[in-house]
Amino acid sequence: MPARQRRIGVIGSSRSSPEGARLAEAVGGLLGRAGAILVCGGLGGVMEAAARGAAAVGGLTVGLLPGTQAEDANPYIALPLPTGLSYARNILVVRASQALIAIEGSYGTLSEIALALALGVPVIGLNATYEDPKIRRAGSAQEAGSLALAAAGEAG
Amino acid sequence: MPARQRRIGVIGSSRSSPEGARLAEAVGGLLGRAGAILVCGGLGGVMEAAARGAAAVGGLTVGLLPGTQAEDANPYIALPLPTGLSYARNILVVRASQALIAIEGSYGTLSEIALALALGVPVIGLNATYEDPKIRRAGSAQEAGSLALAAAGEAG
Amino acid sequence: MPARQRRIGVIGSSRSSPEGARLAEAVGGLLGRAGAILVCGGLGGVMEAAARGAAAVGGLTVGLLPGTQAEDANPYIALPLPTGLSYARNILVVRASQALIAIEGSYGTLSEIALALALGVPVIGLNATYEDPKIRRAGSAQEAGSLALAAAGEAG
Amino acid sequence: MPARQRRIGVIGSSRSSPEGARLAEAVGGLLGRAGAILVCGGLGGVMEAAARGAAAVGGLTVGLLPGTQAEDANPYIALPLPTGLSYARNILVVRASQALIAIEGSYGTLSEIALALALGVPVIGLNATYEDPKIRRAGSAQEAGSLALAAAGEAG
Numbered sequence: 019m020p021a022r023q024r025r026i027g028v029i030g031s032s033r034s035s036p037e038g039a040r041l042a043e044a045v046g047g048l049l050g051r052a053g054a055i056l057v058c059g060g061l062g063g064v065m066e067a068a069a070r071g072a073a074a075v076g077g078l079t080v081g082l083l084p085g086t087q088a089e090d091a092n093p094y095i096a097l098p099l100p101t102g103l104s105y106a107r108n109i110l111v112v113r114a115s116q117a118l119i120a121i122e123g124s125y126g127t128l129s130e131i132a133l134a135l136a137l138g139v140p141v142i143g144l145n146a147t148y149e150d151p152k153i154r155r156a157g158s159a160q161e162a163g164s165l166a167l168a169a170a171g172e173a174g
Numbered sequence: 175m176p177a178r179q180r181r182i183g184v185i186g187s188s189r190s191s192p193e194g195a196r197l198a199e200a201v202g203g204l205l206g207r208a209g210a211i212l213v214c215g216g217l218g219g220v221m222e223a224a225a226r227g228a229a230a231v232g233g234l235t236v237g238l239l240p241g242t243q244a245e246d247a248n249p250y251i252a253l254p255l256p257t258g259l260s261y262a263r264n265i266l267v268v269r270a271s272q273a274l275i276a277i278e279g280s281y282g283t284l285s286e287i288a289l290a291l292a293l294g295v296p297v298i299g300l301n302a303t304y305e306d307p308k309i310r311r312a313g314s315a316q317e318a319g320s321l322a323l324a325a326a327g328e329a330g
Numbered sequence: 331m332p333a334r335q336r337r338i339g340v341i342g343s344s345r346s347s348p349e350g351a352r353l354a355e356a357v358g359g360l361l362g363r364a365g366a367i368l369v370c371g372g373l374g375g376v377m378e379a380a381a382r383g384a385a386a387v388g389g390l391t392v393g394l395l396p397g398t399q400a401e402d403a404n405p406y407i408a409l410p411l412p413t414g415l416s417y418a419r420n421i422l423v424v425r426a427s428q429a430l431i432a433i434e435g436s437y438g439t440l441s442e443i444a445l446a447l448a449l450g451v452p453v454i455g456l457n458a459t460y461e462d463p464k465i466r467r468a469g470s471a472q473e474a475g476s477l478a479l480a481a482a483g484e485a486g
Numbered sequence: 487m488p489a490r491q492r493r494i495g496v497i498g499s500s501r502s503s504p505e506g507a508r509l510a511e512a513v514g515g516l517l518g519r520a521g522a523i524l525v526c527g528g529l530g531g532v533m534e535a536a537a538r539g540a541a542a543v544g545g546l547t548v549g550l551l552p553g554t555q556a557e558d559a560n561p562y563i564a565l566p567l568p569t570g571l572s573y574a575r576n577i578l579v580v581r582a583s584q585a586l587i588a589i590e591g592s593y594g595t596l597s598e599i600a601l602a603l604a605l606g607v608p609v610i611g612l613n614a615t616y617e618d619p620k621i622r623r624a625g626s627a628q629e630a631g632s633l634a635l636a637a638a639g640e641a642g
Contacts, residue, residue, distance in 0.1 A: 242425060253367060269414055415574075
């Protein structure tokens with residue numbers, strides 16, 4: 019029984035800005051190199067960029083999909099998990115993650131942040147749309163990855 | 175086939191302030207007198223106060239419970255619906271409602287507001303903790319009820 | 331605080347036989363006259379026939395819908411509850427009910443029966459497709475309604 | 487982008503017989519050696535035995551847990567996914583899998599089989615409790631693994 023890898027969620031818009039995509043890909047790469055599992059919603063934008071970054075360095079990528087078709091996952095998702103739960107899959111992304119990195123994002127992302135804060139899952143904001151005293155702000159992809167990995171480590 | 179009654183959700187903390195409870199009870203009464211169905215999470219605080227107000231005037235009260243026991247519902251809930259889905263029941267409260275009134279509230283309430291705004295369900299804030307350009311702010315229980323009923327009417 | 335009405339679920343195919351529809355409508359009428367709330371999946375076939383029977387005698391009818399649109403409910407549903415959970419709404423029908431009457435049905439109905447038996451919710455079979463030692467078989471709509479109401483009464 | 491590994495679910499009782507555990511462990515080993523991902527409910531009995539077999543040969547093991555704690559997973563689960571959805575996680579096991587192997591099992595397993603057959607996910611029965619014309623019966627762990635892998639291959 020090897021020790022379990024840390025599970026870090028990356029959340030954000032399916033229509034990210036170029037800067038958001040760049041940050042997400044860098045974060046994915048950092049998480050993959052650190053041996054963490056990338057958890058996300060499996061679709062485009064921030065989710066796809068983060069998965070691309072993680073997959074490029076051999077990291078495991080998990081996509082919790084709102085729909086019923088594995089084919090909906092972006093091509094960098096190694097493990098597509100269709101849920102058929104629509105927006106209720108957001109809570110699964112939160113529960114699956116020991117820490118979350120929020121990159122930009124809109125109301126869907128805010129719902130995940132709020133659920134995470136309600137449940138005590140650490141949230142790191144990177145170029146984040148929303149502010150809250152409980153969101154730790156990172157100034158770079160490097161810092162976001164380090165904060166998330168440290169928080170997940172604490173989470174055990 | 176009679177026309178369906180409007181379905182208005184009231185969301186907020188299970189540990190409301192005295193002022194929050196007073197407002198919620200007034201809102202519940204207004205909704206009940208208007209012939210609307212009160213949808214809520216079925217537990218204490220704002221949910222119980224709103225249900226008490228609605229039940230007192232003969233309104234139908236629905237509680238979508240996070241747990242598995244109907245007995246968890248507050249005593250003013252006529253129709254307890256145990257879901258066993260934990261926080262994922264929040265999305266059910268949002269989807270069941272044609273408009274939402276948010277009274278005070280913490281992160282759980284914020285997750286419901288965010289989901290509602292993502293889905294296009296109108297949100298009215300009353301003594302609300304959170305602000306957003308898409309939340310319509312009401313200055314009184316009367317105004318909150320009127321705005322919600324009007325929004326639900328539009329929703330059809 | 332009036333005593334809560336009993337909540338009885340009626341499950342079965344959305345494409346029922348004429349005999350299944352006749353039985354479902356009779357069951358709905360019996361439940362409505364007994365002052366019970368009819369819980370179902372809100373769509374066609376057995377669900378629609380049961381709701382029609384209940385609505386005709388003034389009973390409250392609740393439809394837990396798999397999709398996101400209240401308009402998907404059959405016209406006899408007074409309280410449509412869109413869940414957006416697809417097949418996961420089946421478990422909500424089971425959890426919402428103090429007893430279930432299964433009329434005909436296919437694999438979706440079998441999944442509800444199995445969940446009910448796993449959770450200890452009494453199941454009454456009427457012209458049922460599936461047999462199990464724990465399913466109580468009724469020979470008529472009258473008997474099915476009586477068995478379900480008695481079981482729900484025991485459930486408290 | 488490497489081709490995705492096949493995802494095979496193994497379902498059955500959390501209190502398996504010695505024979506059921508032996509079969510599940512053998513199935514897990516076969517799936518792991520074939521490079522498939524083992525999907526299961528993450529708890530004891532058949533789920534634990536299958537994960538033990540897969541982990542022993544380096545296969546990836548995924549546990550979709552009904553509760554909220556990753557620590558509830560058996561020690562052979564590399565990727566614990568707490569859902570907090572209680573029995574509604576059963577549908578997630580079905581949707582995550584391209585084919586299912588049912589080993590013994592009680593009503594919870596039957597609910598998964600029924601959902602799979604409703605959704606068109608192939609089900610292979612091994613020492614199975616339930617029979618249905620659509621369940622393919624395997625006479626050995628080897629045959630069950632081969633049938634599931636072939637069915638998942640067809641599923642694409």
